[in-house]
Amino acid sequence: xxxxxxxxxxxxxxxxxxxxxxxxxxxxxxxxxxxxxxxxxxxxxxxxxxxxxxxxxxxxxxxxxxxxxxxxxxxxxxxxxxxxxxxxxxxxxxxxxxxxxxxxxxxxxxxxxxxxxxxxxxxxxxxxxxxxxxxxxxxxxxxxxxxxxxxxxxxxxxxxxxxxxxxxxxxxxxxxxxxxxxxxxxxxxxxxxxxxxxxxxxxxxxxxxxxxxxxxxxxxxxxxxxxxxxxxxxxxxxxxxxxxxxxxxxxxxxxxxxxxxxxxxxxxxxxxxxxxxxxxxxxxxxxxxxxxxxxxxxxxxxxxxxxxxxxxxxxxxxxxxxxxxxxxxxxxxxxxxxxxxxxxxxxxxxxxxxxxxxxxxxxxxxxxxxxxxxxxxxxxxxxxxxxxxxxxxxxxxxxxxxxxxxxxxxxxxxxxxxxxxxxxxxxx
Amino acid sequence: xxxxxxxxxxxxxxxxxxxxxxxxxxxxxxxxxxxxxxxxxxxxxxxxxxxxxxxxxxxxxxxxxxxxxxxxxxxxxxxxxxxxxxxxxxxxxxxxxxxxxxxxxxxxxxxxxxxxxxxxxxxxxxxxxxxxxxxxxxxxxxxxxxxxxxxxxxxxxxxxxxxxxxxxxxx
Numbered sequence: 001x002x003x004x005x006x007x008x009x010x011x012x013x014x015x016x017x018x019x020x021x022x023x024x025x026x027x028x029x030x031x032x033x034x035x036x037x038x039x040x041x042x043x044x045x046x047x048x049x050x051x052x053x054x055x056x057x058x059x060x061x062x063x064x065x066x067x068x069x070x071x072x073x074x075x076x077x078x079x080x081x082x083x084x085x086x087x088x089x090x091x092x093x094x095x096x097x098x099x100x101x102x103x104x105x106x107x108x109x110x111x112x113x114x115x116x117x118x119x120x121x122x123x124x125x126x127x128x129x130x131x132x133x134x135x136x137x138x139x140x141x142x143x144x145x146x147x148x149x150x151x152x153x154x155x156x157x158x159x160x161x162x163x164x165x166x167x168x169x170x171x172x173x174x175x176x177x178x179x180x181x182x183x184x185x186x187x188x189x190x191x192x193x194x195x196x197x198x199x200x201x202x203x204x205x206x207x208x209x210x211x212x213x214x215x216x217x218x219x220x221x222x223x224x225x226x227x228x229x230x231x232x233x234x235x236x237x238x239x240x241x242x243x244x245x246x247x248x249x250x251x252x253x254x255x256x257x258x259x260x261x262x263x264x265x266x267x268x269x270x271x272x273x274x275x276x277x278x279x280x281x282x283x284x285x286x287x288x289x290x291x292x293x294x295x296x297x298x299x300x301x302x303x304x305x306x307x308x309x310x311x312x313x314x315x316x317x318x319x320x321x322x323x324x325x326x327x328x329x330x331x332x333x334x335x336x337x338x339x340x341x342x343x344x345x346x347x348x349x350x351x352x353x354x355x356x357x358x359x360x361x362x363x364x365x366x367x368x369x370x371x372x373x374x375x376x377x378x379x380x381x382x383x384x385x386x387x388x389x390x391x392x393x394x395x396x397x398x399x400x401x402x403x404x405x406x407x408x409x410x411x412x413x414x415x416x417x418x419x420x421x422x423x424x425x426x427x428x
Numbered sequence: 429x430x431x432x433x434x435x436x437x438x439x440x441x442x443x444x445x446x447x448x449x450x451x452x453x454x455x456x457x458x459x460x461x462x463x464x465x466x467x468x469x470x471x472x473x474x475x476x477x478x479x480x481x482x483x484x485x486x487x488x489x490x491x492x493x494x495x496x497x498x499x500x501x502x503x504x505x506x507x508x509x510x511x512x513x514x515x516x517x518x519x520x521x522x523x524x525x526x527x528x529x530x531x532x533x534x535x536x537x538x539x540x541x542x543x544x545x546x547x548x549x550x551x552x553x554x555x556x557x558x559x560x561x562x563x564x565x566x567x568x569x570x571x572x573x574x575x576x577x578x579x580x581x582x583x584x585x586x587x588x589x590x591x592x593x594x595x596x597x598x599x
């Protein structure tokens with residue numbers, strides 16, 4: 001879409017004619033535009049194909065939101081440019097009336113998607129060195145933001161890492177797509193049909209979200225758990241029995257397959273990469289109350305703030321440096337060291353398995369080596385695997401392979417000849 | 429006890445289809461040994477004498493039909509040898525074809541035994557022996573020559589190592 005002229009209507013009735021310049025960002029509901037002469041704002045213009053009734057609902061919701069901005073967590077002096085909510089501040093109007101709204105601009109160069117923080121390496125690539133101090137602070141800020149929204153009878157509902165931005169320096173969190181929030185105030189209500197199954201509370205699967213605050217508490221707990229546990233989702237686990245568990249996260253959430261509780265789960269166990277054992281007891285209690293069906297009372301955003309506040313405070317002494325310089329929860333093993341040791345053990349075991357496989361199936365190894373020579377592998381992972389096998393194969397193949405292969409073939413042939421002799425007797 | 433465990437572990441490591449074939453041949457071998465060591469009475473001898481090829485063929489036909497039906501694998505793989513690289517579906521069809529052929533040969537044996545002269549029956553049995561010869565030729569060409577080459581290479585490798593050690597080039 002090229003540039004277009006529109007009229008802004010600010011609270012109090014001030015009208016202003018401006019030109020909108022495309023940003024190239026477009027979503028399911030509308031498109032985002034720069035506003036000429038207003039670098040601190042952007043406009044979201046709903047698609048022209050939006051039905052009149054839907055447009056009318058948008059207009060009512062945006063007007064209510066402009067009049068009822070929640071009181072957000074306080075920003076320290078010097079960081080006023082931090083935008084915690086892409087909240088509507090003005091309405092845009094075209095020839096046919098309401099077309100969209102104006103919101104404060106979130107500086108994407110100073111922020112990164114919270115999704116990136118779930119993988120430390122990805123966060124580092126984005127210029128953010130994650131540690132437990134920062135992650136706890138981010139979790140605290142997110143919980144604070146959710147509490148402020150709930151205080152105004154507004155719920156995010158579709159709360160997920162992709163909709164959240166984190167300021168790299170200030171560690172404040174911004175929530176995008178505010179026009180999709182659920183409003184359940186006394187004087188106005190608005191639905192929010194959009195949900196993401198991986199962050200949807202078990203009681204709302206296959207049902208409408210009847211208690212939006214409870215949904216936000218569940219999603220908040222899931223995000224905090226993933227932030228602190230190197231991206232491991234609270235419902236990812238390994239089946240303890242032969243029957244297995246559903247592969248989809250949504251099904252696991254519905255069935256309450258949470259293996260990270262203080263009481264072990266009957267059918268699933270934690271993935272080896274998890275460091276939940278290094279979390280302090282009060283945090284584990286909150287996680288258990290959030291995800292374990294047998295433990296009642298899902299913690300509210302205020303409870304999260306109370307517990308996380310202690311850890312987010314640098315002077316509380318609840319987080320300290322380990323011998324290697326990682327930040328850890330006091331009185332608990334260092335989660336970063338634990339993670340490093342898990343990964344180290346995993347790599348060593350994978351190496352041992354590769355060598356064992358080479359010894360057990362030299363013929364397969366030879367085939368892999370031959371394939372490397374004759375064709376390009378389909379993926380970098382396969383290429384790496386084959387290279388690793390080839391290195392081992394060079395050392396093993398000449399002696400071991402030949403002996404084992406010949407020995408096995410001889411055993412088979414002796415049996416075959418015995419069978420032939422028996423057949424000969426029956427035929428003679 | 430330990431030997432029993434190793435035998436059990438060895439049998440567990442074998443493909444179920446091969447196990448079925450081994451069981452069939454073990455049974456046939458035990459019967460053959462029994463026959464040789466404790467010859468049956470004249471009446472039994474005469475009755476079973478003509479049935480022997482038929483019993484072998486039908487037993488083989490059964491052991492080719494049952495494992496694929498139970499999804500245990502394809503015994504024909506072990507009759508023909510590891511030199512053929514076929515798809516699972518092709519092995520299945522080969523199993524069926526071999527089973528039908530054995531069923532047919534078993535029936536033809538009875539027809540020759542009871543409907544034709546002794547000379548014709550012996551000719552038929554000799555023709556059946558040719559099948560075995562054909563299998564042996566396949567085996568020699570595609571399997572045994574390869575094994576022989578490996579054995580020679582192993583002996584040569586050992587010889588080379590011993591020579592190098594005697595010359596003091598390898599500690």
